[in-house]
Amino acid sequence: MNDSHYCPHTPEEIAEMLSVIGVSGVEDLFAPIPAALRATTFNLPSGMSEFETHGRMQAIAGENSQGMINFIGGGFYDHLIPSVVDHLSGRSEFYTAYTPYQPECSQGTLQALFEYQTAICRLTGLDVSNASLYDGGTACAEAAMMALRITGRNKIVLDGCVSPFSRQVLKTYLFNLDVEIVEIAPQSGLLDRAGLAGVLDDSVAAVLVQNPNFFGSIEDFSVLADQVHGVGALLIGSVYPIALGMLKSPGEIGIDIAVGDGQSLGNPLSFGGPSFGFIAATKKYIRNMPGRIVGETVDRNGKRGYVLTLQAREQHIKRHKATSNICSNQGLCALRGLIFLSSVGKAGLADLARLNRDKAEYAKAQLAGIPGVSVLQSAVTFNEFTLVLPKKADQVVTALLEKGIAAGVPLGQYYAGSENALVVTVTEKRTKKEIDLFVRELEAALCN
Amino acid sequence: MQLIYEQSVPGRRGVKLPASDVPAAPALPTPLLRKEAAGLAEVSELDLVRHFTNLSRRNFSVDTNFYPLGSCTMKYNAKVLENSAALFATFHPMTALLPGGVDFCQGTLGMLHDLGLLLAEITGMDEVTTQPLAGAHGEMTGIMLIAAYHAAKGNRAKKKYVVVPDSSHGTNPASAAIAGYEIITVPTAPYGDMDLELFKKAMTDEVAAVMMTCPNTLGLFNPHIKEISDIAHSHDALMYYDGANLNAIMGKVKPGDVGFDVIHVNLHKTFGTPHGGGGPGSGPVGVKKALIPFLPQPRIVKDAAGILQLETTNPGTIGRTANFFGNFGVMAKAYAYIIMLGGKGLIRVSEQAVLNANYIKERLKPYYDLPYDMTCMHECVFSASKQLAHGVHAIDIAKFLIDRGYHPPTVYFPMIVKEAIMIEPTETESKATMDAFIEVMIEAAKTAESNPQALLDAPLTMPISRLDETKAAREQNVCCAW
Numbered sequence: 001m002n003d004s005h006y007c008p009h010t011p012e013e014i015a016e017m018l019s020v021i022g023v024s025g026v027e028d029l030f031a032p033i034p035a036a037l038r039a040t041t042f043n044l045p046s047g048m049s050e051f052e053t054h055g056r057m058q059a060i061a062g063e064n065s066q067g068m069i070n071f072i073g074g075g076f077y078d079h080l081i082p083s084v085v086d087h088l089s090g091r092s093e094f095y096t097a098y099t100p101y102q103p104e105c106s107q108g109t110l111q112a113l114f115e116y117q118t119a120i121c122r123l124t125g126l127d128v129s130n131a132s133l134y135d136g137g138t139a140c141a142e143a144a145m146m147a148l149r150i151t152g153r154n155k156i157v158l159d160g161c162v163s164p165f166s167r168q169v170l171k172t173y174l175f176n177l178d179v180e181i182v183e184i185a186p187q188s189g190l191l192d193r194a195g196l197a198g199v200l201d202d203s204v205a206a207v208l209v210q211n212p213n214f215f216g217s218i219e220d221f222s223v224l225a226d227q228v229h230g231v232g233a234l235l236i237g238s239v240y241p242i243a244l245g246m247l248k249s250p251g252e253i254g255i256d257i258a259v260g261d262g263q264s265l266g267n268p269l270s271f272g273g274p275s276f277g278f279i280a281a282t283k284k285y286i287r288n289m290p291g292r293i294v295g296e297t298v299d300r301n302g303k304r305g306y307v308l309t310l311q312a313r314e315q316h317i318k319r320h321k322a323t324s325n326i327c328s329n330q331g332l333c334a335l336r337g338l339i340f341l342s343s344v345g346k347a348g349l350a351d352l353a354r355l356n357r358d359k360a361e362y363a364k365a366q367l368a369g370i371p372g373v374s375v376l377q378s379a380v381t382f383n384e385f386t387l388v389l390p391k392k393a394d395q396v397v398t399a400l401l402e403k404g405i406a407a408g409v410p411l412g413q414y415y416a417g418s419e420n421a422l423v424v425t426v427t428e429k430r431t432k433k434e435i436d437l438f439v440r441e442l443e444a445a446l447c448n
Numbered sequence: 449m450q451l452i453y454e455q456s457v458p459g460r461r462g463v464k465l466p467a468s469d470v471p472a473a474p475a476l477p478t479p480l481l482r483k484e485a486a487g488l489a490e491v492s493e494l495d496l497v498r499h500f501t502n503l504s505r506r507n508f509s510v511d512t513n514f515y516p517l518g519s520c521t522m523k524y525n526a527k528v529l530e531n532s533a534a535l536f537a538t539f540h541p542m543t544a545l546l547p548g549g550v551d552f553c554q555g556t557l558g559m560l561h562d563l564g565l566l567l568a569e570i571t572g573m574d575e576v577t578t579q580p581l582a583g584a585h586g587e588m589t590g591i592m593l594i595a596a597y598h599a600a601k602g603n604r605a606k607k608k609y610v611v612v613p614d615s616s617h618g619t620n621p622a623s624a625a626i627a628g629y630e631i632i633t634v635p636t637a638p639y640g641d642m643d644l645e646l647f648k649k650a651m652t653d654e655v656a657a658v659m660m661t662c663p664n665t666l667g668l669f670n671p672h673i674k675e676i677s678d679i680a681h682s683h684d685a686l687m688y689y690d691g692a693n694l695n696a697i698m699g700k701v702k703p704g705d706v707g708f709d710v711i712h713v714n715l716h717k718t719f720g721t722p723h724g725g726g727g728p729g730s731g732p733v734g735v736k737k738a739l740i741p742f743l744p745q746p747r748i749v750k751d752a753a754g755i756l757q758l759e760t761t762n763p764g765t766i767g768r769t770a771n772f773f774g775n776f777g778v779m780a781k782a783y784a785y786i787i788m789l790g791g792k793g794l795i796r797v798s799e800q801a802v803l804n805a806n807y808i809k810e811r812l813k814p815y816y817d818l819p820y821d822m823t824c825m826h827e828c829v830f831s832a833s834k835q836l837a838h839g840v841h842a843i844d845i846a847k848f849l850i851d852r853g854y855h856p857p858t859v860y861f862p863m864i865v866k867e868a869i870m871i872e873p874t875e876t877e878s879k880a881t882m883d884a885f886i887e888v889m890i891e892a893a894k895t896a897e898s899n900p901q902a903l904l905d906a907p908l909t910m911p912i913s914r915l916d917e918t919k920a921a922r923e924q925n926v927c928c929a930w
Contacts, residue, residue, distance in 0.1 A: 004793075004796065005526075005788060005789050005793050005796075006523070006524050006526060006720075006875070006876045007796050007797065007800045007875050007876065008876070008877075008878045009800060009803075009878070009879060013878075013879045014803065016879070017803055017804075017807040017879060018803070020807060020810050020811060021803075021806045021807060021810050022810070026799045026800075026802070026803055029799075029802045029803060029806055029823055030700050030802065031823065032668065032669040032671060032822070032823055032825075033669050033671070033697070033700060033701050034671050034674070036674070037673070037674055037701050037705065037706045038700060038701055039572075039699055039700060039701050039702045039705060042569070042570075042698075042699040042791050042794075042795065043569055043791070044566065044569060044570070044786070044790055044791030044794065045786075045787055045790050045791065046790045046791065046792070047787075047788060047789050047790020047791070047792060047793045048787065048788060048790070049788070050526065050528035050788060052788075053528060053532065053784050053787060053788040054528055054531060054532055054784070056784075056787060057532035057535055057780065057783075057784050058535060060535075060555045060556070060558065060559050061535040061536055061539075061555055061556075062555065063554045063555030063558065064536075064539055064552060064553050064554065064555040064556055065552040065553075068540070068543060068552065070540050072540055072542040072543065072546070073542070074542045074545075075542075075771055075772075076540060076541055076542060076771075076772070078540060080465070080466075082462075082463040084463070084493060084496060084497060084500075087497075088496075088497065088500040088501065088504075090530070091500070091501065091504040092509060092510075092511035092512075092525075092722075093504035093505060093507040093509045093511065093512055094504050094507065094509070094724070094725055095509075095525075095722045095723075095724050095725065096509040096510035096511045096522075096525055096722050096723065097507045097508065097509040097510070097515075097723065097724075097725045098515070098517060098520055098522060098723040098725065098726065099723075099725070099726040100725065100726070101517075101858075102508075102846060102847075102850060102855065102856055103912075103915050104847065104850055104907050104910040104911075104912055104913070104914065104915075105507070105508040105513075105850045105855060105907075105910060106506075106507055106508065106725075107449075107503075107506040107507070107910075107911055107912060108503040108504050108505065108506035108507035109507055109725040109726070111449065111451070111503055111506070112500070112503055112725075114451070114926070114927075114928070115451055115452050115453070115928070117926055117927050118451070118453060118927045118928040119486075119488060119489075121927040122486045122487040122488060122927075123486045123488070125482075125486075127927070128924070128926050128927060129926070129927060131726070132727075134581040134582060134585060134727075134770065135581060135770055135771050136771060137768070137770055137771040138581070138585070138769075138770060145626075163771075165768060165771040165772075166771065168767050168768040169767075169768050169769060169770060169771065171767055172592065172744075172766055172767035172768055172769055173588075173626065175592070175766070175767070176592065176595050176626070176627045176628030176629075177626070177628055178628075218476070218480055220479055220480055222479075244482070244486060245485070245486070246476070246481060246482065247476075247480060247481065247482060248479070248480055248481060248482050248483075249482050249486070252482060252483065261771070268537035268538065268777070269537065269538060269539055269540045269541065270533075270536055270537055270539070270776050270777040271536055271539040271540075271541050271544075271553075271556045271772070271773065271776035271777075272541030272771070272772025272773045272774070272776050273541075273581065273728070273770070273772060273773070273774060273775035273776050273777060273778070274581070274727070274728030274730075274775040274776075274777050274778055276727075276728075283924070286924055286926070292726065293926055294926065295920035295921070295923070295924060295925055295926050296920065296923075296925040296926075297915050297916045297917065297919045297920035297923070297925075298915070298916055298919065299912040299913040299914060299915050299916070300913040300914055300916075301913055303912050303913075305911075305912040305915045306915075307915050307917050307920050309917065309920040309921050309924070309926070310921055310924070312921075314618070315584070315618035315619050315621075315622035316617075316618040316619075316861070317618070318618070318622075319618045319621040319622060319631070320621035320622055320624065320625040320630075320631045321625075322618065322622045322625075324622070325584045325587065325588055325619050325622035325623040325625070325626055326582075326584055326585075327582070327583065327584045327617075327618075327619050328582050328583070328584070328726050328727040328728075328729050329726045329727050330724075330726075330727040330728045331724050331725035331726030331727045331728075332722075332724030332725055332726075332727065332728060333724075333727070333728055335725065338452075339496070339500060341488050341489070342452050342462065342488065342489040342491060342496055343462040343463045343493065343496055344462060344463060344465075344488070345460070345461055345462045345463075345488055345489060345490050345491070346456075346485050346486065346487060346488045346489070346490050347459075347461065347485065347490070348461060348462060348463065348465060348488075349485070349486060349488055350485050351465055352465060354472075354473075355465060355466075355468055357473050357476075358468050358470050358471070358472055358473045359468075359470055360473075361470075361473035361474075362470035362471060362473075380476055380477070380480065394547040395547075397546050397547055397548070398546070398547045398548035401543075401546065401548055401549060401551075401552060406540065406542070406543055406546065406549075409542060409545075409546070410546070410547060428465070428466065431469060432469040432470050433469075435470075
């Protein structure tokens with residue numbers, strides 16, 4: 001009985017259909033598969049009802065520890081999600097549709113993506129956005145490939161303060177292409193500007209920086225933008241969208257291509273995905289953008305409508321000469337991002353950014369008050385900062401996990417010589433009470 | 449409909465944020481701050497809800513309309529899967545990467561590991577990485593694994609080419625190009641599969657991989673697949689299986705048994721997770737033993753004590769292909785789908801998907817040209833060539849279907865069929881739904897003869913008529929001016 005999940009036919013209907021086709025059994029339809037190639041085993045579980053299935057999933061979720069207090073970020077952030085995000089993105093007219101190939105019956109998705117692109121342009125201060133990419137890491141890689149195409153050069157310079165995950169993804173993407181990657185080691189949690197100046201010449205396609213960076217430091221890259229443009233290269237900036245409620249926008253800085261991870265915009269942590277990546281650029285680079293782009297136009301009666309546009313860039317037309325191999329986007333996650341941004345709104349995003357910084361500054365001051373603990377960077381920070389502990393951060397983090405606190409990301413495994421450094425994240429969700437508890441527990445852990 | 453920005457009123461607020469319980473931090477230096485707030489919408493919550501609810505009503509979707517979009521497997525998405533995925537919403541991926549953190553993530557890591565085992569059994573592979581975020585991302589990962597395999601044997605420079613049939617998805621050559629390969633395209637023979645003689649000629653020791661979709665994009669299973677993989681292997685080329693059409697063959701044939709070395713699986717197609725208006729998808733990649741040393745990291749492994757661990761020290765790895773462990777939320781749905789349907793359920797899925805496609809093919813054959821007239825798998829590809837004689841193109845038939853409440857099939861793909869109409873009903877559609885669709889398709893064919901203008905004018909019942917795509921591409925208006 002359980003075998004029939006979501007397959008509606010009765011035996012009578014199956015018989016009727018087989019007679020129309022002119023075969024005696026369903027098995028006859030598989031005759032094109034040579035007998036010698038047929039599967040001899042299929043060792044899978046026996047199946048169950050949706051109720052038992054959900055029970056099993058509850059049991060799996062129960063095997064993770066519950067209610068961890070997160071002071072970890074590193075690209076994914078524990079932010080509030082307004083109720084409307086789940087409810088509206090949960091409309092199955094959105095989530096059971098597909099890529100809007102037929103615009104007349106997909107105006108809902110298309111207009112939403114146009115509004116999403118608008119939100120990303122306004123947030124980043126740039127002219128054009130695509131309809132989203134997979135995640136922040138792959139967005140960095142796509143931006144680098146875009147810069148290689150635009151400049152016709154083959155060198156990418158990476159600020160070592162960019163997320164190590166994003167740098168690793170970028171290196172994986174570019175490994176098989178004829179591209180030289182130069183990495184600039186961080187200096188006390190900041191870009192080594194002299195080191196960068198030493199490698200910046202007219203062979204460089206792009207420089208990739210992150211703001212705030214992996215250590216949490218905020219930097220002003222305006223001067224850097226001029227230097228990069230001076231050698232005919234592009235500046236790619238990976239940004240944190242919540243921080244853009246406060247920080248100078250990529251457009252104002254002079255960044256040519258802005259990328260980032262959209263998880264913090266209304267997408268749950270969900271053990272790392274799905275989220276979405278965003279990419280925005282100045283208008284002259286639009287034909288080199290990867291992925292889907294929605295454009296405004298009119299119908300036969302002059303009525304406004306939306307379509308997928310500039311498709312001649314894409315793989316289904318250009319095949320191996322396409323600007324990217326990407327086919328889908330992360331439509332539903334981008335929709336969640338749009339609903340989030342529209343719910344929080346213009347003034348609300350600024351408030352949210354301020355709330356994040358207020359909480360983080362409070363935590364930073366309290367934590368730095370613990371004997372032997374100091375803050376790594378002299379630079380200002382947003383909602384992440386790096387502590388230098390009097391002992392190895394690994395041991396402290398492991399000890400605090402037992403107390404239900406994810407204390408931060410130890411830097412030792414990403415930066416040699418940083419074994420005592422810990423990147424702490426404090427979002428608006430952390431209460432003063434939780435921060436105070438963290439301070440007490442950290443102090444206790446350091447005493448042991 | 450107005451844009452959300454056109455409904456904005458300066459000063460109007462949406463969701464209320466919590467009050468701060470800490471002192472206000474001093475302001476940042478002005479040069480670091482943005483000059484003005486980002487021009488996001490300023491709307492009330494009710495206006496927001498009405499806006500997006502009304503937008504949603506301007507979509508066709510599986511839950512509202514039959515959606516036989518060929519190559520996309522638009523099956524019903526069981527509601528319980530949404531509930532199950534939501535159970536994992538609060539788990540931070542970074543927890544698992546902390547020292548000692550895996551102990552706190554045994555449920556989620558275990559599920560990913562189990563999903564890998566299930567997919568390995570379904571596809572006949574030895575190990576699966578769940579990191580790739582979509583089908584094309586899986587293809588890219590898979591070809592990079594193949595590149596690493598050849599490099600480890602000292603053959604990276606020698607192996608320059610990837611062979612694809614001309615019926616392949618555009619993502620195949622595009623993914624191979626990112627992995628640094630040049631493409632050799634082999635034409636399709638009149639019997640509907642890659643031309644075997646031309647394939648043999650194309651194969652040299654310089655070929656790194658052959659990418660196949662099987663059944664192919666014509667919905668046909670290539671009976672020579674074993675021979676093709678034997679030829680490829682004789683040149684030390686590896687076989688890549690594009691899993692887009694896996695819905696046709698579960699339990700019937702395993703790609704790993706017929707010579708494939710690498711496969712990606714589109715969880716959003718075969719394993720019942722929703723397509724989300726274009727994503728999120730998920731594209732786990734399965735490999736044979738010889739390729740395990742190159743898998744992306746962190747790799748989820750079970751230690752001798754049965755504890756899930758993250759392996760990050762493998763020197764052969766191609767590296768990281770995504771920031772964390774892949775689209776976990778999508779994988780939770782696919783995992784729930786597989787354990788719910790079980791082996792027999794999955795076999796039935798493939799059987800009824802194939803039954804439905806053949807039923808539609810037989811019933812529409814008298815009315816539409818069927819360039820490759822043979823038993824199909826999960827989808828069938830017609831041509832609107834008969835209708836073209838009356839000035840009606842595939843796109844016009846598609847628009848007529850929209851007026852009748854059907855999402856059109858895929859049109860103009862595969863490119864090798866002129867005026868292609870590619871129909872994939874999936875297993876979840878009832879006979880009654882398909883019969884009603886068939887009648888409308890027949891009506892379209894008859895209208896093409898009697899009143900072609902009616903098809904050229906369609907659709908008339910939607911909020912908009914056909915759009916000027918040239919204007920969109922010329923003006924490049926991709927964001928609402930501010």
